[in-house]
Structure formats: structure tokens, C-alpha cells
Amino acid sequence: MLSEESGARRLELVKDRSLREKSQDVLLSPKVGKLSPGFILAYTWDPSNPSGESTQTENDPQWNKEPELTSYYTHTCLTFSGNLEELASSSSSSLGLVLPNLTLAGLEYEVFFSSYSNQEYEVFFSSYLNREYKVFFSFTLSSPTPPSRQSTVKRATMGKVFIGILIFAIFFLSFSLHRLYFQESLRHFVQNCIAPTNPKQPVTTPPLETSPPKTELQAQVDAIFDKIEELIPKPTYTHISQTSNGKNSKTSIVNPRGVYCVGEDFVVQVDMYDHAGNKKSYGGDFLRPRLISPNLGAAVSGVVEDFKNGSYHVRFPLYWAGTVNINILLFYPSEGVAAVWRSRHSSQGVIGFQGKFEKSGKTAAATCGFKLPEADGKEICEYKDTLYEEVFECYKVEGFPCESLDEMRGYDLFATYLTPVEKQIFQSSNIVIEIPQSFPSVTVTQCNTSVTLPPKPKCQTGMSSPYPSGYFYGNTWNPVYCSMTAYKTPEMYSNCLQGKDLFLIGDSTLRQFMMHFTEGIKIVKYFRYHYSGWAGWSLALEALNMDKDIYVSYKRHGFPLEHDEFYYFKGDLYTSQQIDLTPGGKNTIFAITMGQHFRQFPLKIFIRRAINIRRALERLFLRSPDTKVIIKTENTRELYAPVERQGDFHGYTQYLVLREVFQGLNVGFVDAWDMTVASGTASVHPPSYTFEGILSLTFSFAC
Template sequence: MKSNLPQREQNSKFKIDDLFERIEKLIPKVKFTYFNRTSSGRNSKLFIANPKQQYCLGEDLVVQLDMYDYVGNKKTHGGDFLRPRLFSPELGAAVSGRIEDFNNGSYHIHFPLYWEGNCKVSILLFYPSEGVAALWRSRHSSLGVIGFFGKYEKFGKEAITPCGFKLEEKEGKEICEYIDPVYEEAFYCYKAPDFTCESLNEMKCFDPSASYLTPGEREMFQSSNIAVEIPQALPPIVVSGCNSSNFAPKPKCQMGMGSPFPSGYFYKNIWNPLYCNMTLYRTGDDFMRCLQGKNLFLIGDSTLRQFMMFFTEVVQYFRYHLSGWAGWALSLEALNIGKDLYVSYKRHGFPLEHDTFYYFKEDMYTSRQIDQRAGGKNTIFVITMGQHFRQFPLKLFIKRALNIRRAVENLYLRSPDTKVIIKSENTRELYAPVERQGDFHGYTQYLVLREVFKDLNVGFVDAWDMTVASATASVHPPGITFESILSLTFSFAC
């Protein structure tokens, strides 16, 4: 049957479906039966798969993980959501592990050895495979587990109605459609009586306490069952230089470089990308040498608002009347006339998880914000998205990511010397509600971003890898992790 969709829309749908299906193939096809039959971090076992008399710099340490359930039976399928890291506290060193899933309950975790000295292994079972399957089903059982209210305002009067990515048609209820005609992004609100659709001014979210998990499945996500450390009795792991020469020299970090996984490691509390030399940005002078004469556009969520806070409160390029996270949902602009420096922070557009009303008329999708700018050699975009999409089906996120890529491609056609940096989302708090904000949803989105932007001339800041390696559990990474995110971002920008 011939499709009636325009060719561009057909192509877009194909790309969305194709990427979604590739991610879906990673999801274990298992069903929850009894809690005691699910993977138990405490009962599972670790041992070194390639024990050696001497571990040498540049080699891999391979650890085997055998998963068992709560009654001591060996698991017969894979798909557990694990978080492995190798670290050395006294050296300020850490690296993520690469997981090889044999789909029979056993895993090999590959840890590259990038520093000399003592190393410790940590592997956390975040969610069992049965939990992963349940979260995937839950995420795609509706068009979201949070809701929205829109506020209509006219001549001093106001009315509040429900909004969302899709609304049920009801008798006597008219629905306002808010659609971007270029990128086909859309959301909807019930039209308030005696108001026009154009009079929608403010938006907020609310938690309807929606859940698509069964009572039995919820037991897997009790706090005591999340991020359980796999017990171990591994012999000491001491890495020596052996006869290996130093690692090959790396070029300066540049746009368009591919980002492997792991993409780097911490050493002496500094991130070291595997594929390039990162410039350290620590002082106001460091940043000014990079940004003087530049226009910097930060588009995304509060993890980029964190950049703006750094510029106003730490290096103090600008004065701003709010401090901390006050007014984080506001669009912000700052100008340093003496240094010819302009910085703006704007949200990525609907959806935004914000539980008080905020003025959203100035919101535009990231792709539209890119389209508005001419670009040029003195223009830098830093873009992120993810945290506010965890509550919705993955295809909505894929579509948004592909639209941003399309806008960046158009930007490069008119201004090929513009710098665009994509910052992946990062891990967040362990207590975050799993259906709304859990890290498994963030991980699938991280995979999408890596795939969508892998062959485009952008800088890719792998904040996911950084926060896993440093064991950061905060939606706004602190300390050395945030400092490294900043340094890698501006290494690409300058």
C-alpha cells in the first residue's frame, strides 16, 4: 500500500523506527514471575577471568560476573543493568568497564589498565534483567508518566487546562494543537472556554502518580534493591609499567573526533580522553582566553544552566540578581562588554519537568533556536537533552535528537566554521523514581545520542561515561566531574 505521508516525513519515520528497533534489541525478553527468581546482587559472584602474575599498563583486566537469583539458582539469561568501574582512591583514578553479555547469566567486564598502582573493582547491579524489561514496557505503555497544565490568560482572566503529547477526545472539549510546521514537533492542550489557543502563556507539570508496574515488579525497585554492590574476594590488583612504552601521543581535542567507550579515565582527579589531549580550564583567565570575542549559546536543561551559574558565581564574568538554582527555568542572557563576550541559556522546549508555572512563550525547540542563528567562527553552541525526556516513550526523544541533527547539518551548510558541542546526559540520584527518572531510561537515551551524532562534525562530551567512572550520583555533577565536563566542552570549542 502506498503511503500518503510526504517523502521527508516518511524518511523521518523510518529513521526513528530503525533506531528504536536497534535499541529495543538490547532489551531482555524476560517476564517477571516471582521476586526471588530475579537477579540478586548479593548472591552473585565475581572472579578474575584472566588472572596473571603481573598486570601491565595498557592491558585489559577481565572480570567474570555470574548472576544468581535470591534462592541461589544461576541465572540463564542476561540483560541485567550493571554499572562497573575500576578505581584507585589514592591516585584519584577511575575508569568505566565495558560489559560483554553472554546472555546466559554470565558477563565479562573489560577494564582497561591506564595507570600504575593499586586498583579496586566495583560492580553495581542497578536493576535485574526482569526490572529492565518491566521498565521498558512501562515506558511504552503510555505517552508519559507525568502530566502538564497550561494556563490561558487574557485581559486579567485566566484558566487552567490539561496538556500533553496526546489528549483524549472528549465531547464538548476542543483541543488546541501547538505544532512546529518545520520539524513536526507537537503537543496539545484542552482549549479553555472563552480563550483563544494563542492565549496559552504558562506551563507546569504535575505528578499523576501513574505507574505501569505490577505490585510484584515494584519490589525490585525498592531502595535496598537498587545499585547493590556485587560481593567480591578478588586478590590484590597491582598494575606495573612492565616493558610497555608510553601511550602514543594524542592530538588536541577537535570537532568531529569519534568517542569510543570507555571514552576516557580519571587520573589525579582529571579526566583524560582516550583520543585527544584535553585543555584544563580552571580559572577565569583560562575561560576568557577561549571565549573572548565569542557568542556562546547554551541550549538544554539545568545541567547547562549549571554552566551559567559557574560563569556568574565562580569566575564572575557577569553579575546576575539570582543565585543558585533560583529561577533555573528562566531564559538567561549575559554580556561582558569589555571582553566582547555574550552568553545565553535557553531551555530546549516542551517537555520541561517544572512543578510551578513558568512563562513558556519564549520557549522554542532546540532545532528552531539553531535555525535562528547565522553561526560563524565566533559562534559556539553547547546542546544537551535527556533528563526531561526520561518520563516519555523513547521515540519522542529519538525524533527530537534527529531534528537537532538536521538543524546542525543546515547550520554547517551556511556556516561550516560554527562550533557545536553535544553534551550527553549524566547519571543522577539513586533515589530518583525509576519510572520517571531512573538511570536506565537515561542510558537508552545516551545510546541514541551517541548514534545520532557519531558521524557529524561536532564535539561529543561523554558526561555519562564521566559520571559512571567518578561514581557521581547527582543530576548536577559536582567537583572534579563538573570541572572535567567544562574542560572537555571548551577544549572542543577552542
Template sequence: MEGRTGTFWPGGQKQPSGPFKTELQKQVNQIFSEIDKKIPKITFTHIDNTTKAHNSKAFIIDRKDKYCVGDSLIVQVDMFDNLGKQKTFGGDLITARIFSPEIKAGASGKVEDLKNGSYHVHFAFFWEGTVQISILLIHPSEGVSALWQARNKGYGYVAYTGRFVNQTIEAKVTCGFEPNRKLELCEYSDVKEEEYFYCERPMNMPCGSLVQMRSAFVDSHSYLNEMEKRLFNRSNIRVEIPKMFDYISVSHCNKSMNNEKKKCSPGMKYNYPSGYFYQNMWNHFSCNVSRYRSMNDINECIKGKIIYLTGDSTMIQWLTYITNNVKSLKEFILYDDKNWAMAHLFIDTEKNIKIEFRKHGNPFVIVTFYMFKEFTIPHQIDQILGNQNTVFVFTLGMHFRLFPIKHYIRRLLNIRRAIENLHLRSPETKVVVKAENTRKMNKRVEMHSDFHGYLQYSIMMDIFQGLNIILVDAWDMTIAIASEKTHPDEEVIANEVDLLLSSLC
């Protein structure tokens, strides 16, 4: 990432003169346009006209007297507003799951928007027993519309501060994706990825003296009007939709599920839902998931491997889980600073294991100063020669929720290009993608809403389609187990790592 002086256009991307657009810009704009067409554009004048979960209802279509393991079920959801009037258009954000607490089982349901105020939720039964159903209204369609329009208005949710050091002189200045063109600026550009970032140039200091960055939430900033903000009170988020039925009794019925599963491997076809929990163990529909719950089992799997972990604090959870369980892995202290966002390196010289963690690159939101000049995921992949013992694992999403969606789309397209090139030079190198998970939404809903997460999850699944990669579907898993934590419990992490290692060994 280069630092130099110049005058620039706002918006996080240089604009070419005239009508010319690069191929990457065309791709980004096309994907954005396709998404924009699917999201409702609603201008509402009163909160009474918005979807209300408590007034809505869910009922079973063509209910049978008996359900067996392997059967399917469709629940229809009819939405009503605060005045009790039935909605006539779709766009509400809904999540659904079946679960049996006594056996610690759970699975996601697939929501079909009928575009007329009604929805079909498709479930399948994977275990015997008493099964409960939960359908949650995350946001009404009016909230979805407001969040979509707000997100793409700019970069105002985050304030960047750059720290420059030149011998004994230090300066802290404003940085960001939208430069003030009236000032002399330093540009930190990535021409190949078409990403640009700027800092005000400190007086009498070179642009190359930027050493650290800090990025803080701007809680005073909002793109929502006062009426729209009322949609995101905690009492209006993740609200249970009343059901016109109780539990479902599921019997075995001597029916056998198809248990012939292949080994987990790259390039598998992925569907939603992708699996289910039973006795707190994740069962994948397409492959056998082995359990790696001891030091010996994990060690045997990763012996002789170089594993690159890249992402955010949810990837640090994977690193922590593995290194806590494998005591033979020793950390090589790279910095005195204990900031989790710094690079981490663990090695086992006897078993020839190397595990390395790095951030996924800017945008990254953390209130403490951190190293800024670390490469983004595409550049990290480009630096790997690769072989049968190399594994590249990454996640990205949480930190992108606060920025216009085109930024995320562009990064994903660049990652796809880098993976394709990696597999040209090294087809045997394994690439593992951890989808982002659901998160808590007690505050900063406008910035962090799971609507942004769902949108990014959907875009990622489309852009990465056809790649020879391994997917750990954390989105599906956290909905199935009803996790509402930014950092899921260890039982979720253990199952994610099980799927990761089952794909490697």
C-alpha cells in the same frame, strides 16, 4: 509554535490517513524496532526467579602474576537468581569501574553481554598503584524488561497545566501530549518536527493567550504491576556484585603509554570508555585536555565568542561554574522572575563575550510555571547564522526519561538534521554535546531510572555518529567517579568545562 483550535489524534503525533508514513516516522519506527529487539521481554511469576546481585559472582579470566600500566583485564560475571540458580539469559543492567581512592583515580569498564547469564567486563589500567574493581547490578533483566514496557505505554508520569491570560481574565486548564478528543482543544504544533501538544481550550479565550506551563510528577501513576514494583526497592538498585578476588597491583614496568595526543577538536572518533580520572583530573584518550581553573584562562579562551547553552539544570551547572569564575561577565536581567528555567544572558562588552542559556524545549518537567513558547533545540540551531566565533552547546535527556522513547528519538533526528544544515551554511561553527549523566535513584525510579539514561545515551551516540561535533561524555565521567547525584559535584563540572574549553581554544 502555533496555537489554533482543532480536533486531533492522541499520542503526541498526528496520524496520517491510510498507510502513509512520513520519512521521519519511518526513521523513528526503524530505530525503535532495532532497540526493541535488543531488550529482553520477560514475564516472571515470582521475585525468586529474578537476578540477585548478592548471589552472583565476579572472577578474573586468565589472571596474571603481574600487571603493568597499559595492560587489560577481563572480569567474568555469572548471574544467579534469589534461589541460587544460575541465570541462562542476559539483559541485566550493569556498570563497572576501576578506582584508586588514595590518588583519586577512576575509569569505567566496558560491559559485554554474553546473552547466557554471564558477562565479560573489559578494563584497562592507566595508572600505577593499588587498583580496586567495582561491578554494580543497577537492575536485573526482569527490571529492565518491566521499565522498557512501562515507559512506552503512555504519558501518564507527568501532568501539564496551561495558564491562559486574556486582559483581566485568567484560566488554568489541562494540557498534554494525549488530548481528550471530546473537548474543544488548542493545538500547539511543530509541523516540521512532527511534534504536537494540546491544551483544553478555556471558555471564551483564544488559543494564542497561552502564556505559561507547569508540569508536575504524577506519583500516583504507575505502569508497573505490584510484583514488578518490588524490583525497584532501593535495596535492589546499584548493588555490588561479590568478587572472588581483592585488589590488583599495577606497576609501571617501564612501559610507556602513548602520550602523543592531538588537540581536542570536532569530529573525533569516540569510544567507551573515553578517558579516566587521575588526581581528580579527567584525561581524554584521544586529545589533550587543558585546565581552565582561573578567570584569566577562561576569559582568554572565550574572548570574542558567542556561546549558546541549551538544556536542563545540568547545563545551568556549566553556566554557574563559568560565571562564578569569570567575574567580568555581567548578567543582563531579562525577567523579574528568578526561576532558573527562564532564559539567562551574560555579557562582557570589553572582551566581546556573550553567553546565553535557554531550555531545550518541551518536554520539560518543573513544578513552577515557566515560559512555554520557547523553541526546541532544532529550531534554536536553525536560527543561528554561525561563524568561527559561534559555539552551540546542548544537552538533553533527563526530562525525556519520563516519556515514550519515540519522543526522544524524534527529537534527536531533528537535531541531527539541524546540525547538518548549520554546518552546510557555516562549517566553522562549533557544536558541543554534553551527554546526560547518571543520577540519584532514591525515589521515582520508574520515571528516572538510569536504565532510561543509558538507553538514551546509547541512542544519542548512534544517531549523532559521523557528525562534526564535540562530545563531552558526562555518562562515562560520572560512572568513572561513581557519582550518584542528579547534579554532580563541582569537581565533575570543572572537568566537563575543561574538556569544553579545550575543544574551543
């Protein structure tokens, strides 16, 4: 007869990948004829009992209480170890291990059976559960009379066969019903029942959805995108005759009166008509309004209020005395606005890219882009920055590692996503049309000469920029919210920049700054650059003035860049990366812009880049709060630029993004969009007084 101590066999129940570390022991004594059916063996890790030891007994009234699980996915490992033949041959008992009352309460379950030897077995049960989980077992230990050795061995063998058949049947049923979860379950079994980990750490399993959850950055990008998309009209039309026509549209003065005074608003109503002469019933037209006095060198942008019924109010603030006229352009009809918005988001971009790989003196080229389609037999090199969530791809060239990408160029895909009717909308006779002024010129008077306005504060970073942010008078820009220094001479720039490091990061509209300093007013000299003008556009530039300790650097904002010749690509860093690599300080100035090279791609790419720049600036201000940072919005460009590739409505939506992203940050906001609209500039690189106004406001913030 086996003694109670020697006859005891362990039934180990383990939770969470801790098979060899934690167990709950249940002693099965051969003196017990039968364990009570429904004996609950489910085990739950309890944070208040980190050792994992059981604090309950079989007689405890709470023993049969359904356990609360700490995770949605639970594995229970059930191990029976011992010599079945030895136990079966004992004089007091024989073992028949049966599972007649197996119950799994849950949505799905898997059963795994393994044999480490002829005498050691493990049974694993795992279940996907929403809330609760139980495993019920009945074990029978009985033998009234000592069996013979042969019959005992036979019963033990039959017991093994019965267990195997039963578990295989359960496993097959589970696999048939839940084959979609089988591989996931097996992976978690390996992790939770075999792999050694910290038993105090609860197991969590991600949901089975294929798409990963949004990151905080992606949620921000989507929120801003949705805000912009709400502004896009949704017109319904079938023929070009139903679209907005600038020449047929009308203007009128709201509340006309005999005298208009400086400081008041002048409001004009615009009623849109279609080509057939019918009043439009919906809004969404892209209007570009200005109030101008050409003889005074004066101009200001107007603010458009869309009533969504084909009528608009345009408000012009009156900042100067004299004769004024309105200039309101129907830049794109509302039907065209909807078309270019849809076109922009119908592909990964209308510009293609080609990367050049170099290895051991050999070169090869491959297609690149933000997201490449999978092609048979083609591997894809992914260039991803996980911190900024920026990524682009190139097809891998056989024999060239992904790291050997050296140069890049952009090229026009000559792609269009406009319908035939939409293409008619964008004919030159239908866009950038001046709406006729149906009233005579208006005279503005300085009515209150006795009123003295308080002086405006000096332009400083952190100020909020309204719209319109200023006006031209005498061909000089005048911000309405701060006092700007008009930079007219080289000495003024030299005094501002003396002892300073100026970092220009962006596109050619900031390279224009560098050309002005080196080839225009000549306050610095190029370092290791022997060209002039726009030659060597793709090169990063440096310029110095050793006597006045001035350093000026120009670098591109990184991919994407539209340039049809190969340029050195490895040195390009995203703007946010360049900011992170610069210590900053009171003698450091950043001037940052972007926009023109993003118009060819979906707007979310631009939004992500803008948010990343803001985040990098927030880090910069933490380590160097005295650093001066100026954000310049993009300029308007040529009136009849290709609408899908470079059109100004793309630029306008990006302008709205920059106003949204950088509000509340300690930066100087140079509203170049407002300046170029007010001056009527039709060049991406504005000349003369418009450019001087952009420079003057930039360095009023900087110095």
C-alpha cells in the same frame, strides 16, 4: 433530410478533469445505419501525445487494443449533446440510444447520470482499477421509413426513460456492491470531470489505508527505536525469588596471572544468581562497572559483554599503575529492565502538564500533553511544527483562543505501570547492589618503561569518541583519544571566550555552566537578572563581559520541561528552532544537551528531538561551517531516583540514542555519562572535579 455535416453529433470522451479543455470527437453520421458493437471509447492520456488528440481510427488494427492506464484510478466522462427531438424527427433517421453491451472490466465502478436540460445529457463512468479499464458501447441509429412526429417524440421519450432506468439500475447495483468507495469516487468525479486543472498532469489517488505513510523522519525514529529495543531482555518469571540478586552473584578474574601491565585489559567474569541461589539462565541485567584507585583519584568505566546466559565479561582498560579494585553494581535486575521499558511505553508519560491561557486580563487553565484523549464536548488545540514534526496539545478553554496559551507547568501524575511483583524488584534492597569482589586487589605495573607513546592530537570537533572515552587520574579527566586542556583558572576561560558568543541550550545541567561563569569564576555578569543560585530556574539568562566582548546565553530546550510552577512558555523554542534562527560563524559556540526532562516519556519523543537537532546542525554547517558545536550527553543522577520517572536506565537508553544520532557529524562529543559513571557521581548536577572535567573537555573542543 439532414445533411451529413449538420446531422453529425459529437460524442465527447474526456480524460482527467479536462471536460471543457480536451476531448476526443467521434462523428456519428446519420448515413451510418449502425455503429459496430464493441466500439471502444475508453481514452488514455499518452505522454507522447500531450495534446490528447486521437491518432487512431475505427479501422486501425490497434483500435481495439486494451489501453494502458497512467494511474490506478481513472474517470471517463461521456457527453452526448444535441436536440434529441430534432434528430429523431429527421427524415432520414431516428435515434434510439441503447446500451445493450455495456461492460466494465475492473474491480469496482460507479455510473453517474445527469441532465443539464431536457435535451442534453452526460453519463459519467468511473472505475477503481488495478491495471486495465474498458468501456464498450453500441449505438444504434436506424429508421427505414420516416416516422410521424408524434411517434418519433414518443420513441425519443421512451428512449430517455429507458436510459434513465438502465443507468439508475447500474448505479444502484454499483452502490450496493461498493458503498465503501462511493464517497471517494464522487469526490474524484468532481475533481476529474468538473474542476479545471492541467490536463497534462496525471491523476494519482492515494491508497485507501487510514494510516498515512511514514515520513523519512518517522522511519529514522523507528529504526533507532527498534535498535534499542533489541537490547531489552524478555524474562519469564512468576516470583521475586527468580529475579537477579546482586548479593548472591559472583565475580572472578578471566585468565588470572601474576603481573598486570599498564596498556592491557583486565577482564572480570560476572555470574548472576537469583534470590534462591540458582544460576540465572538469561542476561539483560543493567550493570554499572568501575575500576578504581581511590588513593590516586583514578577511575575508569568498564565495558560489559552479555552472553545472554546469566554470565558477563567486563573489560577494564588499565591506564595507570597502582593498586586497583573493581566496583560493579547490579543497578537493575534484568526483570526490572524489562519492567521499566514496558512501563515507559505504556502511556504518553508519567508527568502531566497544565497550560495557562490569558486573554483581556483573564486567565484559565487546561490540561496539556503530547497526545490528549478525546473527551466529550472538549475541543483540542494542536500546536504542531510541520517542519520538525513536533506536536503537543491542550484542551481548548471556552472563550480563549488557542493562541492565548501563555504559561505551562508540569506535575507528577503519581502513575505507575508496574505489577505488584515488579514493584518488589525496585525496593532499595534489590537495586544498586554491589556485587561482591571474590578476589583480592590487583596491582598494575608500568611494565614497558622504554616504550614512548606518540602524543595524542588536540581535542577537536569531529573526533569519534570511544567507550570508555577516558579516565580520571589525580581527579582530572583524561580523554583517551585526544589531548584536553584542563581549565583551572578564570583567565583560561576568559581567553577562550573573548570575542565569542556562547549559546547554552538545554536543561539545568547547562545552566550550571552559566552559574559557574557568573557566580563562580565571575568572568561575566548577568544582564537583567537579580537572583542567584537556582532561583528563577525557568528564566532564560544572558550574561556579558563588555571589556572582553563575551556574550553568554542560556535557554531551555523547549517542551517538555518538568517544573511544578507556572513558567513563561511562549518564548520557548525547540533546540532545532533556536539553531535555525542563529547565523553562526567562527565566533559562535553552541553547547547543547537534553535528556533529564525526557525520561518521563516514551523514547521515540527523545529520538525525534535528537534527529531534528542533527538536521538543524547540518543546515547550520552549510551556511556557517566554522561554527563550533558541542553535544553534551546527560549525566547520571541520584541512585534511588523514582525508577519510572527519573531512573537511570531511561537515561542510559537516551545516551545510546545520542551516540547513534550524532556520529559522523562535525561536533565535539562530551561523554558526560561516561564521566559521571567513572567518578561514581550520584547527583544530576555533579560537583567538584567531575564538573570541571565536563567543562574542560567542552572548551577544549570550543577553543
